[in-house]
Amino acid sequence: MSDSQHPVRPADPSPVPVELAETAAVMLSEVRDRSPLVHSVTNNVVTGFTANVLLALGAAPAMVDIVGEAGLFAGAADGLLVNLGTPAVEQRDAMREAAAGANEAGTPWVLDPVAIGVLPIRTALAAELVAARPTAVRGNASEILALAGAGAGGRGVDASDDAESARPAALELARRFGAVIAVSGPEDLITDGSAVVRVANGHELLTRVTGGGCALGSVIAAFLGVRGDRSVLEAVVSAHVAYEVAAERALEFASGPGTFAAHFLDALAAVSPDEVRAAARIRFEEVAA
Template identity: 45%
Template structure:
């Protein structure tokens, strides 16, 4: 079982992130771009969306971390993803894979599989995506999962062992898995899946944390901060409409006390 971060560790990672203000290169989907940028800014990172093959390598060269999200993929974007990833690998800088909708179509599943073996530091997805990417028959519905994250921890651990990536599978409970096992993060709110692209935004901040912490710590810190912000934000909402704005405010105003109040980090129940 992997070591668990304390709330103090998470707070320290956030302080370091804010001090460094990492430049996060996003090659992400059209739906997620605006909310991801706002979430990264509220957290304390510097986001940029750059996708043309003519410049992705040059931009990757100046970035501190990269997130690749295949939500609205097409061949020119996939070509750019490959080039940006290669540049990050060569430079020893971290990149995060969000295999949106993996399992929904053969094209999407194939692209996700090809990216997964290019040494991502972290892979983050919902249960259906992670199960599909691990080669299990996941239960997806378009880009939404109808499986519970709890059911995907075995697949996540297997995927981690095969790819060398830390695998974060998020849902009602979130899990961070590597080859040695999974840690559970309890937090968030039921309104979160009703606001689009919040999972994509979580992948983006995972990349930001990966600029200042090793992959497993980065994933745990990102999921913890996001779960706390989501929970605090939802407490101020009567529906999903204002959730992205409240989430940004909660990230901007985050304190150690908010982390302690809204999230619990624990060993994952034996699967």
């Protein structure tokens, strides 16, 4: 769907970014207070890092990817991540089961369509899972383009496209499936189909730590698990802001990717709502129907 079909109005001069920054700060406190149980059916390269990210944040991690258990656990969890990084046969069935269990129980869930486009098994699985209507989808620009049928994927797990080029695809996916779509990049692009929010926090070192992007999917699930009467868009934006402000805090102490990973966990545990509120760099625009 082209931009000419959906023209963009000028940026709203109202204090929407200020309100979103405040929501991010409050939701970070609520994640810590309520410790949502996050079920991650994720890839075997990042399970440990993902669990540690959730623990540092204040959430409770679980990695249940056995057929016969995944659906039951998704129904009991506060949020679910389905990550297609290493989709072995049994895990693919567990993903389907977990998504169905989440939908039946009303558990919010996040789809991360890792490395789809060129690789046929995960690409078909991603199409099947997005049709099950996840609450949110997060991926890099090439993954989002491939999910919308508008691109051939990236270079393995790395994007060959930028977030802005995936904007029409993200809007189309959001409208078609009723999900919030988050496109990662130097400036993240997040949309529910009627508004676009750009988050400019974070740092390139997140892309040089295995699991830096995948763990964000589980953090989104944690924030969705405590969203209450807030919109899904607000929860997804809040997760990005808190996660990426913590990354900026970690930079004060890191000397490279190895030390950054450790300091990032410390920063997630230590970053305050006031820091998140003050450091958030957010732009908001409404999109014409």
